[in-house]
Amino acid sequence: MHLLLHLIVVILAFISYEHEAIAQYVPPYTSIVVPVTKHTDATKPLYSVQIMTAYVNMQYLHANFLIDIDAPFIWHDCIVQWNIYPGSCPSNTLCTSPVSCEEYQCTDVRTTFSYENPSCPPVTNSSTLPGWGYCTCPVNVVDPITGSCGEALLNYDEFTVNTSDGRNVFTGLYGAYPNAACAPSSSFESFPANVTGVMAFSSSPYALPAYLFQPLKKTLALCLPSTSSAPGVLFFGTGPYYLLPNSDVDVRSLLSYTPLLKHPDSFGYFIGVKAIVIKKKSINVPGNLSTKLSTLEPYTILRTDIYNRLIQAFSMATIGIPLTRPVSPFGLCYRAGLKFPDVDFSLEDGKKWTVYMANSIKQITKDVACLAFVDGGATTEHAIVIGTYQFEDNFLVFDLENSTFGFSSSLLNEQTSCSKFNFTLTDGN
Numbered sequence: 430m431h432l433l434l435h436l437i438v439v440i441l442a443f444i445s446y447e448h449e450a451i452a453q454y455v456p457p458y459t460s461i462v463v464p465v466t467k468h469t470d471a472t473k474p475l476y477s478v479q480i481m482t483a484y485v486n487m488q489y490l491h492a493n494f495l496i497d498i499d500a501p502f503i504w505h506d507c508i509v510q511w512n513i514y515p516g517s518c519p520s521n522t523l524c525t526s527p528v529s530c531e532e533y534q535c536t537d538v539r540t541t542f543s544y545e546n547p548s549c550p551p552v553t554n555s556s557t558l559p560g561w562g563y564c565t566c567p568v569n570v571v572d573p574i575t576g577s578c579g580e581a582l583l584n585y586d587e588f589t590v591n592t593s594d595g596r597n598v599f600t601g602l603y604g605a606y607p608n609a610a611c612a613p614s615s616s617f618e619s620f621p622a623n624v625t626g627v628m629a630f631s632s633s634p635y636a637l638p639a640y641l642f643q644p645l646k647k648t649l650a651l652c653l654p655s656t657s658s659a660p661g662v663l664f665f666g667t668g669p670y671y672l673l674p675n676s677d678v679d680v681r682s683l684l685s686y687t688p689l690l691k692h693p694d695s696f697g698y699f700i701g702v703k704a705i706v707i708k709k710k711s712i713n714v715p716g717n718l719s720t721k722l723s724t725l726e727p728y729t730i731l732r733t734d735i736y737n738r739l740i741q742a743f744s745m746a747t748i749g750i751p752l753t754r755p756v757s758p759f760g761l762c763y764r765a766g767l768k769f770p771d772v773d774f775s776l777e778d779g780k781k782w783t784v785y786m787a788n789s790i791k792q793i794t795k796d797v798a799c800l801a802f803v804d805g806g807a808t809t810e811h812a813i814v815i816g817t818y819q820f821e822d823n824f825l826v827f828d829l830e831n832s833t834f835g836f837s838s839s840l841l842n843e844q845t846s847c848s849k850f851n852f853t854l855t856d857g858n
Contacts, residue, residue, distance in 0.1 A: 458592035458664025468621030494628035499697035502635035503609035505626025535566035583611035584655035599857030631696035652847035684835035701777035730805035759799035
């Protein structure tokens with residue numbers, strides 16, 4: 430009897446120890462990480478992430494997706510097949526499983542989490558796959574470059590990325606299984622070369638962040654490169670984040686934070702800009718307007734009334750610098766090679782996001798440089814849209830759990846840049 434009791438106590442102690450060990454297990458990674466490439470071969474500069482898609486012949490295929498922090502769902506160059514088996518997928522084609530028009534995801538995406546575009550025709554349930562017996566789920570997609578409407582089929586997808594501790598890239602992988610959509614190859618003709626998809630990083634429940642789970646925290650960190658010759662970096666996960674040569678400085682220590690705001694008609698991200706300040710001259714922004722953040726607009730767009738006041742204030746602050754003929758789409762251009770004042774976004778909570786010369790002045794030729802802000806017209810939907818030229822070599826953190834936005838201002842002031850992450854693979858043990 431004593432022996433039996435002793436045995437039970439030992440077993441219970443072992444189970445308790447095992448539970449504790451499981452509870453205490455901390456994975457070696459804190460985030461997932463992907464390289465970011467700048468493309469200059471489309472009608473405007475764009476940025477992509479490289480992500481692993483299918484596993485074929487003992488290796489992963491890779492695809493490049495435009496970064497879109499506004500898109501309602503992911504879509505890319507693939508086809509749907511209901512009976513996928515080895516050899517069934519045509520060569521050089523990515524095959525995924527279809528979502529039927531009777532499943533809740535189909536209704537969800539079509540009614541609530543769809544692209545809003547008046548040029549899109551209504552979708553129907555008339556298409557099916559040979560031998561499947563169910564209708565597929567066509568959804569509208571909007572080309573982020575041309576604005577034209579297309580059609581894609583909702584699917585069950587799979588993406589794979591490397592894990593990281595913020596300092597190194599691990600060989601360990603993380604899989605995500607979203608509902609995305611397959612569009613025909615012809616849908617991507619306006620895209621940069623070798624970019625065949627749109628990766629949604631918005632607040633929509635069909636964007637990638639919604640499919641990334643523990644231990645990853647709901648935090649997107651984005652660092653767009655200013656050059657096409659070296660990649661920037663995108664993390665998803667709480668951090669830390671390190672850039673060379675400052676391998677012991679967590680980039681989070683350089684950030685200021687402001688609330689991340691929601692807009693009723695958008696899955697994108699907004700902040701509250703109270704004023705734009707140039708050399709203590711303040712251009713107030715009407716109080717009820719939020720400022721949109723965009724990974725598709727190349728330069729910050731201002732509503733005409735705000736733009737005109739910015740041009741006036743900047744002209745006054747640069748009165749000794751020779752002007753040149755404006756170069757489209759810019760309205761204020763100068764002789765290059767001189768020093769220009771900073772532009773501050775004064776935020777609602779007293780913080781300021783300083784846009785230094787590297788992000789406010791665009792070098793056009795060796796002799797001409799322009800103020801990199803553009804006139805969006807008198808009736809533009811958002812009074813201010815901050816574009817990617819202002820993001821380059823700034824470290825940006827979208828904390829989706831706490832609804833905060835972290836920003837560093839130019840990393841060049843810290844003797845580093847978005848192209849300084851160490852992408853060398855390590856085993857992570």
